[in-house]
Amino acid sequence: MKLPALSHSAAAELPEVGPSADQAAASPRDSLSESRARAPWKWILILAAFGVAVRAILLWLALPIAIQSDEANYLYLAVGLEHFGVYFDHQRYLWPPGYAWLMNLFTGGGDMGGLDRLRAFQVICSSAIGICTMLFAWRLYSTRAAIVAGGLWAVHVPLAAFTHLLWNETIFLSLFLPALWQLLMGLDRADEGDSRSSDRRLLLAGLLMGAALYVKEMPLLLVPFLSLIVLWRARHSGLLEAMRRGAILPLATVVVLLPWTVRNYEVYGRVVWGGATLGENAYIGLNARYMNFDFIPLTRERARLNLAPMAEMERASFTAPPIDDEGPGNGWARAEEIVHPVDRQKAQLSRGLKYAASHPGWFLRTRVKKWSDFVTPLSFFTRHHALGHYSKGTTLTGVLRKPLVGLSMLSSALILLLFVLGSFLTVPKGGGRTVVMTVIGYAAAASTLVAMSRFRLPVEPLLIAIGAGFLAHGPAARSIPRWMAAGACLVGLGVLWWIAWPETMAAASMALGGQP
């Protein structure tokens, strides 16, 4: 592996206010430049193998596991591909085809066991997530931070558990994170003056990003922001060169997506780049009724167990509908009168925006709740336990249930805390920080529409990478404003946790208590 640009980054990527000379002698920054010589591949591979082993054991413990909610919808689409040779939409939304296609690859010919092979495949693919997490930590900080990041990633139960769930996050991250890594390498190569290598890296980043968009459309609007970063960092090379370099990522992404987009134009007569889900998300997120799918499925289960409904626990200030829209049937309805599935998305988005504009107070207070849902230390691992989805009478639902649910929640909370500290006090300035923070900021902005713990998953490896630096090196910044900003952000995180605390604890207690 080539060196990132020391000439540029050694100065520019240190924190704005670094340690004093005597402190610096013992500071992680000393080892930073040394560790840039070569990624610590021995450690990376060992920890990646360890993380994969953890996930394989978790898979083994989780089997047999029945399909749930969206997993069934993916299987439906896979059957459609196998039996009719056609990829259908789901009436309310059109998903990108990649994951259903992959599922069909494993179940094609009619083998339910293929789902378990797909889970095993995801376990293997997760090694790419672990490797990229460590590479990011190494690139941002040092070998020590990479090792810490590897350790955190390996035992982070929410990420680990998703490898045995048939949601698309693991496959998506296995493509998305390498795309981001290649982008960052492209920026570094450009800083070194190695334009050809930079171009190749940016091309690879675009191709991987396009592939990731076949699995999950989430980063579709992120691509322009990332290419702006490339363009901005190349501004000193002249406008033409900056534009040339900045165009590679979006162009490559578009080319990969084009076959699917052309197909969509043929089928729907509309341009659909990844999927068509925005209108349905507007229905969920910009509507009177509060909806969070970490909690909604628990409602029926709580009724069965004679427990108080989740809705009674919500802090109404952040979830109640606007005063002029209270009562049954409030909010707006899906545009089901529009038969065209793509046109319906636009109509629903328009209804949602109109509703938000006419209820600005409601909009603002419920967005706080969305962020609260985004950072809640829950995960589908906890939800699955709370719902009794894991087979009863097994080690996973027996002796390991409480420790693993507890670890899952604690590691989620810890990673968020470390991220806040690392992002204000440790992470050095430069391309690495810009790319990582842009992605995290984008995910946080997207969560103001629809939020749940699953939507945090795509950025959790990046949160780990940032947080690992703080754990490995402690605070590097000494300026009071930075400490104050970090403190304010921690208080903000605490407030967000407090807002969702009743529901979070209700879900946690169901998961910890086990199913009768």
Place this chain on the structure above:
Amino acid sequence: MRAWSIHIALLVAAILFVAKGVATHTSTEEAWETAFDESAAPDDRIWAIHLASNRATERSDRIGRDLALSLLGSRDLRLREVALLIDVCRHAFNPLEAPTNTSPPIQDRYVYGPLPRGEWTPHRLRSLILYRRKVGGLPVGGINRMTSTEGDWILRTLRGDDLPPSDEIDRYLRTYGHVANTPR
């Protein structure tokens, strides 16, 4: 020029993809014609139905009623099942007096009609699952998601394996409890 070689290659690839799309384009008129052509090859017909039903910007009784009846009367079992999928069901014909949350009546009649010799066949079981386990709610015939057991059954039917005894299937469907009007 060499600095732009990647851009040129990507643009050429993009042009080729678009050109392929243009070259293989099926007009809406052709799609409608093939969709209703009972002599067309099943795969061609399925694709044409996919295009015609998804391009339509108004709910079409021709698709929701005429095509549904035509497909359900087809000898090809796969074509019959197409009538139960989202493409056709989103155009479902409902009598004016029917409540808004009513399942498509033509498809309902077929899926819940008497089973041949009172036994589940792969086609009939697949029809029930494809019809009832779609997203979109009652207006398109969907209630609840597919379970693992149903997933296993439908994949078995694709593989050509034997199904469980019909009594067992009935018992499961009754226990699962979300399949109104179970046949038989």
